[in-house]
Amino acid sequence: MIKKITKTILAVAISVPLFAASTQAQIDNRVVPENRSQVQLSYAPLVNNTAPAVVNIYTKSVKRQRRSALFDDPIFKRFFGNNNSFGVPQERVQRSLGSGVIVRANGVIVTNHHVIKGADEITVVLNDRREFDAKLVLEDPRTDLAILQINAGSEELQSLELQDSDEVQVGDIVLAIGNPFGIGQTVTGGIVSATARTQQGINDLGFFIQTDAAVNPGNSGGALVGLDGKLMGINTAILSRTGASNGIGFAVPANMVNTVIRAALNEGQLARPWLGVQGKTLTNNLAAALGLDRPGGILVDDIYPGSPASKTDIQAGDVILAFDEKEVLDKGALDFRVATKKDGDISKLVIWREGRITYADVQLSMPPEDPPMNMQELDGRHPFQGATVLNLSPKTNEELQIDLFKRGVMVGKVRKNTPATYYGLLRAGDVIQTINGQQIDFVKNLLTALENPPREFVYDIVRRGNFLRCEVRVTTNNRLSGRGCYQR
Template identity: 40%
Template sequence: MKQLAMKGTLVPLLAILCVSLVQAALPAQDSQGRPLPTLAPLLKQVTPAVVNISTQSYVAERDNPLLQDPFFRRFFGLPERQPRQRRSQSLGSGVIVDAENGYVLTNNHVVGKASEISVQLLDGRVLAAELVGADPEADVAVVQIPAEGLTALPMADSDVLQVGDFVVAIGNPFGLGQTVTSGIVSALGRSGLGIEGYEDFIQTDASINPGNSGGALINLRGELVGINTAIVAPGGGNVGIGFAIPANMARALMEQLVAFGEIRRGRLGVSGQTLNSALAKAFDLDISKGVLISSVEPGAAADRAGLKVGDVVVGIDGREVEDTADLRNALGVLRAGAEVELEVMRAGRLERVRAKIDAPAQQQFEGRQLSPRLEGLLLGDIGEDSPLYGKVDGLLVLDVAPGSYTWRAGLRKGDVIVSVNRRQVTSREAMIQALQQSPNRVLLNIRRANRALFVLL
């Protein structure tokens, strides 16, 4: 009886299982047998191109400034101090954009200060990556992995994006592993947020969280339209306001990073201000958008091209210019020597002017030339391409040699030295005079992003 009962139960179960397998092999359908809309086929194609990135770095630990003073240490007979370091780990995302050469696009804040970079592919492979180059100003970086069996995402023309277009964000939020979210383009050309030096963000409500940085924002054709970068997060999580760097900007910067290992921004040699209704009326203009040129540097690219004070720049290389941020962002992706076409309103007429971008004129010098305590530093003027230009007076740290004395003391590329031994410095000569005051110690006042700190060498 038990045997018969088992056979009677087994037959219906097998029938149900067979029906379930057949249904699983077919596309999902509605009650009338029509296929349900799904992103699954698209994601199956594109997700292998989005990778998880993990990094390791060594951060100098801060302690009492007195312990950094050599005179204090000699007075109390303390041994020479080696700055302590702690190991730091972080997670992020990246996008394979060149399968043949193994190039991965990501954010500078994901890999820029890393000592070791690992890339995990969707198939489970973990590959050691090398930093090709990074641009802290636009928060873009390129790393390279072995080019074997990779899938790359094609890059779209992000200039054709429109508010309301559907987009999908792919990344590694909170270290959970690859995650997909969807939404729309909420706004375009977001700037003035104070997140990066160059801002021209795509805003989206596709959920972006910590760890998504460097991941892909794609359109419904499976093309890369942006690199996920930042969020507005008053409570620490996603609130539906995320930002991505447009693919066109990322592509232009990547080309320079691959070619030179750095961004070689040029300069036009003009100063200007966003046109408003009051200025338009004062200059008898019938336009309300653009950049009014207030000064032209003699002999610079703008001067040679014939630009004049009072001209209003309304376009660059076919792209509309509404304000100074638009102009700065457009120029910020151009390398020195590139030619650009400017659309200019002059005396009520629209004219087109071609200019060849100059290389930045920037004084550079090594810190060790001035003092052994500045060993490892490369210093220079704050260039016109810097977001700090005209806002902060000081000397820019162009580079810090890893492992050097100044590196171990905590100085980093992008810092601005505002004063030395409590004397303001804006030039090499001013720094020499300040160093002569106290040859046995160097007290630096540093501006770093929105913070200020003292470093005693």
């Protein structure tokens, strides 16, 4: 009986019959060539319409090399003299190349973040060899995307319209256009190999279109286009042991690209809504235990208080199977679906609970800054001297690109040449849990604990997932002694 029920889950939950009916006409139009003349058709008209919108990007950054400690060594000075010209820091120019796509006729360009990261100068070269200086409008490391702007005056540049990447199907013919190895604009062809690749370690919101079209270094930021001439995705990475094309390339889907463009042009800053659930991807064993005959979905472990999910019927132990009629196979897929939505959008979740299907409508919102950040730099006779601390919240965590569920007081940075840096008592990213038995939930608790600092400190911190206890004594001459930090 369970097997019979679970076989109908996606059909009921994701409305497959309705989806199939709406796309049947598109499927019917995709046919195998029937004669030689059809096989010999050329992609040249498609390339002529799309290639002018793909640009080459060249960047330059100046790195200042550090002076070697060798030049301050007394023995070196004895033989070569105290000549300050030795070891003067040198400036080294780094250059890189990539590709980009014009998405607005007024010169708005989308590329990969890693193409322009740290660049002091960005030059865009059009298909007709004209060069323009580009301004960085917005960068988003989480999706590895960046938005540039060039000024071509009153001229309307050739641009590409974005496709609804949810309509992309495995087997669709695609062209990859970019500047591989800096040899100049190049077009390669292939098919869509997969449409929802996650967990590739490429970026935080990894959800990619996979293609076997040849993609090589320099293609990053270039266009993946379909036969309709629309932008299907931005080529981002390849899977290769040699660094050259191995027939496995990944592109950021156009729907995610659109959210970054929208933020750059309309909203001025990038802010993504959130759902407020934490969970794990369903394995075979978990699926069997919950009455499902196959893995796939998100088993909800925790729900953040006050989040959109907390205002619905979602419960810990539920399995989220679909989001807005799109199947959710793992946490990466769910994060992608939520990230492409806007503040206030209402989405439908399909949930498996206690052997049956149920539904939940959730109104998405932005992660709140609750509590306020309250950033403070600490000073005084204690081990926290020189540390800058702040309250964690979903909004702050989003900006810091850390787990949105993480709470407490975090060390943002530690000033150099302080006792804490010498002995490793505090590091950036540490979360302070207790001081001398007092729970530290907010910065104000920490300030209270340090108002009349004692001579001896025993405090607990979390560092990179490890729980540490630190035992420190402040001596009469304000030096630190004691056992230091050790793993509990």
